[in-house]
Amino acid sequence: MITIGKLAGLTSVSNDTLRYYEAEGLVSPAGKSPAGYRLYDRDSARRIHFIKHAQQCGFTLAEIRDLLDVRGRDKACCGDVRTRAIEKKLQIESKIRAMKAMSKALDQLISECANEKRPVKECTIIAALERANGSKRMQ
Amino acid sequence: MKVEMFYSPGCAACEDRQSELRAAAQEAVRDLEWRNVNVLDNMDTAVELGVITLPAIVIDGEVVFTSLPTKAQLCKALTERSGARN
Numbered sequence: 001m002i003t004i005g006k007l008a009g010l011t012s013v014s015n016d017t018l019r020y021y022e023a024e025g026l027v028s029p030a031g032k033s034p035a036g037y038r039l040y041d042r043d044s045a046r047r048i049h050f051i052k053h054a055q056q057c058g059f060t061l062a063e064i065r066d067l068l069d070v071r072g073r074d075k076a077c078c079g080d081v082r083t084r085a086i087e088k089k090l091q092i093e094s095k096i097r098a099m100k101a102m103s104k105a106l107d108q109l110i111s112e113c114a115n116e117k118r119p120v121k122e123c124t125i126i127a128a129l130e131r132a133n134g135s136k137r138m139q
Numbered sequence: 140m141k142v143e144m145f146y147s148p149g150c151a152a153c154e155d156r157q158s159e160l161r162a163a164a165q166e167a168v169r170d171l172e173w174r175n176v177n178v179l180d181n182m183d184t185a186v187e188l189g190v191i192t193l194p195a196i197v198i199d200g201e202v203v204f205t206s207l208p209t210k211a212q213l214c215k216a217l218t219e220r221s222g223a224r225n
Binding site: 078079082083086087089090091093094097 | 147189190
């Protein structure tokens with residue numbers, strides 16, 4: 001059994017993060033020391049590494065809790081996990097598309113504002129943003 | 140009317156239910172075009188249509204079901220759209 005500090009060191013996350021994971025139901029101590037300190041088993045370190053890798057793939061903590069649940073379910077199969085991974089990819093691709101559209105809109109605003117010396121009252125970017133706001137309100 | 144069912148390969152529930160949903164849909168509406176779409180081969184189309192959960196059913200370009208519907212739910216959605224179109 002290891003202390004929270006030791007687990008934090010092994011997994012490169014802070015003690016606060018470990019407590020937060022506990023509050024979110026992602027990891028829990030296997031027991032407590034006579035003095036009342038949290039004690040973790042070796043599986044906790046594997047769980048933390050799992051959480052970190054899943055976060056790097058874009059999964060939220062709620063989704064990771066679900067994945068951990070599937071991981072521990074006897075009747076679950078790889079297809080259950082694969083579908084979740086495909087859905088995450090769909091969400092990420094959708095966000096990429098939205099961000100590309102934002103980037104394109106910014107490109108247009110930037111290209112329309114050729115004269116940087118112009119006073120801000122004549123700024124074409126401000127004017128275009130106000131127009132966009134006005135046309136939305138009209139709808 | 141065009142129905143597209145987006146699924147992930149290996150989805151046992153999709154394979155089991157696909158044929159009964161398709162038969163019910165074709166019985167409910169005339170001139171129905173049904174397409175099973177493997178999302179991995181059609182990621183761009185899925186993203187463009189707004190599919191983010193699987194399986195999903197898209198009717199005439201609109202995501203209508205984000206999980207498998209019952210036969211009754213699917214038929215109701217189809218007949219409502221068919222009625223609105225006529």
